Amino acid sequence: MFGMDEKMINPVYLQIVEELKRKINSGSLKPGDAVASESALSREYGASRMTVRKGLAILAKDGYIYSIPGKGSFVQKPELNKYTIYYDEMKNSINTVDRSRLLEVNIIMPDEKLAGELQITRNKNVIVIRRLFFTEGKPIAYDLKYLPYSKGMPIVEEELEQATFPEMVSGSVSSFSLKKELTIYAQPPDEEIRRHLKIHDDLALLVIEQRIHNEENKPIGFCVTYFRGDYIKLKGRSE
Amino acid sequence: MFGMDEKMINPVYLQIVEELKRKINSGSLKPGDAVASESALSREYGASRMTVRKGLAILAKDGYIYSIPGKGSFVQKPELNKYTIYYDEMKNSINTVDRSRLLEVNIIMPDEKLAGELQITRNKNVIVIRRLFFTEGKPIAYDLKYLPYSKGMPIVEEELEQATFPEMVSGSVSSFSLKKELTIYAQPPDEEIRRHLKIHDDLALLVIEQRIHNEENKPIGFCVTYFRGDYIKLKGRSE
DNA sequence: CAGTGGTCTAGACCACAGC
DNA sequence: CTGTGGTCTAGACCACTGC
The missing domain is CATH 3.40.1410.10 (Chorismate lyase-like)
Known part of the structure; x- marks a missing residue:
């Protein structure tokens, strides 16, 4: 397995965070857009749902997305005025x-x-x-x-x-x-x-x-x- | 089981957050003090380690504690000057x-x-x-x-x-x-x-x-x- | 060496949206 | 009804600390 080095340098949940940040910053995901569902991301990355959720939690903490139970996760409108x-x-x-x-x-x-x-x-x-x-x-x-x-x-x-x-x-x-x-x-x-x-x-x-x-x-x-x-x-x- | 109502109103990880916040705010845990280890909290609350970790993650996000791999989690010195x-x-x-x-x-x-x-x-x-x-x-x-x-x-x-x-x-x-x-x-x-x-x-x-x-x-x-x-x-x- | 936190899994049940 | 996110478990392996 060469997966070990990868994991320690860039754990799966951080890869998810980075890829989604990229999509949001590049505009391919715009404010209000739905993020792929947890199960979809889970399949996409071959990761367990808990790992996906850890990534999404970080994006939420950083103000990139928010989640609505039963509906999904969505790209947040950035806070332009906060210092x-x-x-x-x-x-x-x-x-x-x-x-x-x-x-x-x-x-x-x-x-x-x-x-x-x-x-x-x-x-x-x-x-x-x-x-x-x-x-x-x-x-x-x-x-x-x-x-x-x-x-x-x-x-x-x-x-x-x-x-x-x-x-x-x-x-x-x-x-x-x-x-x-x-x-x-x-x-x-x-x-x-x-x-x-x-x-x-x-x-x-x-x-x-x-x-x-x-x-x-x-x-x-x-x-x-x-x-x-x-x-x-x-x-x-x-x- | 009467645990269901309890869980929805106050999930276990939030109970952990609140109790530790109380201990920190009341001064029974002072900045620099070690927080009980994850396995100890896990036993104490009868919760799995992942649940305990979710609580600790919230305390860390809110600036109450920080963790050092291999050593433990410690109470953070509050940021007095941040606005x-x-x-x-x-x-x-x-x-x-x-x-x-x-x-x-x-x-x-x-x-x-x-x-x-x-x-x-x-x-x-x-x-x-x-x-x-x-x-x-x-x-x-x-x-x-x-x-x-x-x-x-x-x-x-x-x-x-x-x-x-x-x-x-x-x-x-x-x-x-x-x-x-x-x-x-x-x-x-x-x-x-x-x-x-x-x-x-x-x-x-x-x-x-x-x-x-x-x-x-x-x-x-x-x-x-x-x-x-x-x-x-x-x-x-x-x- | 034992104990710690960091990562991860493969399940589970729940409440809630929307059809 | 299916799909969604929210909570939770009982394991696992890892790297690191300190004795």
């Missing part, structure tokens, strides 16, 4: 924060807007953390975080200087179950931020809001970071 | 473009920067498309696209007014194989953009660059869109 972005307030594609200064750690009562944001009443306590981020001695971002105060929150100032938002929160909860949201927009700096970031000339801010919710969708943190527009670029990629 | 973003130059979470004006469709020779961007020589032709996006009669974005001119590019002005960047490109190639990149940053408007967008007061721009490559990593399109900062918000979410 993956890795965001870390301390590090982005043109800059890394090399120093951070803690401006304030405090416990406050939230105003109406913040109480709404954190879905709590205005008589609950909220931890505020205000930081400045520096690159080569230059202040490049102003960072504001709000966490509803609860039980034993381990506030260690040492850690706060360097911690990322998800890191702060993930001490208490396992971070697999966290739901995180980003909001990205641009605005001119107001007076307070001009002062903090020592901005004198014309400059735009990139503002990034982070919201973290737990499994039950209760907010457990809200964060706004104001970046000098010339010190941050976010990168996203498809697939 | 998914859906970007469409015509529609974002606070605004939708309701009209688009074609300013220019042209064929030019690229300058050095553009030639580099598109990885072509400066004597090759490039299609330029300049558009203005409107919301309720207000110009809210200035959009610039560059496509290397090749073979039969179907340039239909009608379509150009409404088409999204991936849509323009995906006519010729199947869009499954396209690699797309986003770059996001903020900057103040220059004179040209102030004129186009009729900006007179203090305002920041959100700039979004799109790069589209084919399977072989050859650039097939470059696009820059300058949004009024008060008319765009991008949203991203984890998972």
Whole structure:
């Protein structure tokens, strides 16, 4: 048998994946078209149905096809607008924060807007953390975080200087179950931020809001970071 | 047998997935810990190994675990910084473009920067498309696209007014194989953009660059869109 | 060497589509 | 009714790890 080498280099289910991807990418199978049935593919490749299904499962996971029980598998319409972005307030594609200064750690009562944001009443306590981020001695971002105060929150100032938002929160909860949201927009700096970031000339801010919710969708943190527009670029990629 | 209802509502492999997710989320299994071996899980659940493997495959796809042949399966360290973003130059979470004006469709020779961007020589032709996006009669974005001119590019002005960047490109190639990149940053408007967008007061721009490559990593399109900062918000979410 | 995950088979029963 | 995908089994051989 020379089948062994073949199998280890390219298992049958991957051959199926590749051939079907080829057909889809070349346009010989178009979105909406039915893929050959599992039993047909099974005959065609001389493979068992489970092996065929393993290949189809991969194509489904990668967004190429979807299956309807009782009907068949069909070519998916590709997601043209989907991107993956890795965001870390301390590090982005043109800059890394090399120093951070803690401006304030405090416990406050939230105003109406913040109480709404954190879905709590205005008589609950909220931890505020205000930081400045520096690159080569230059202040490049102003960072504001709000966490509803609860039980034993381990506030260690040492850690706060360097911690990322998800890191702060993930001490208490396992971070697999966290739901995180980003909001990205641009605005001119107001007076307070001009002062903090020592901005004198014309400059735009990139503002990034982070919201973290737990499994039950209760907010457990809200964060706004104001970046000098010339010190941050976010990168996203498809697939 | 009362097992039938159970199976259809919650197949065995999903029970395994849920129980292991629970253990991971509750912290009783921590990142780096070994998951019980396939044969052990097989005994524990009274299921065949293939069924157990189906469950583990789902946990692996969702980023909970990874497997090392010959060693075992281990709990993955969660990706704290990963977000998914859906970007469409015509529609974002606070605004939708309701009209688009074609300013220019042209064929030019690229300058050095553009030639580099598109990885072509400066004597090759490039299609330029300049558009203005409107919301309720207000110009809210200035959009610039560059496509290397090749073979039969179907340039239909009608379509150009409404088409999204991936849509323009995906006519010729199947869009499954396209690699797309986003770059996001903020900057103040220059004179040209102030004129186009009729900006007179203090305002920041959100700039979004799109790069589209084919399977072989050859650039097939470059696009820059300058949004009024008060008319765009991008949203991203984890998972 | 025994234990692990990776691949694969040849069956089985099920629920569901569509004729 | 036949054909489809969804679930599941009880085996098998392989390559790899670590003792």
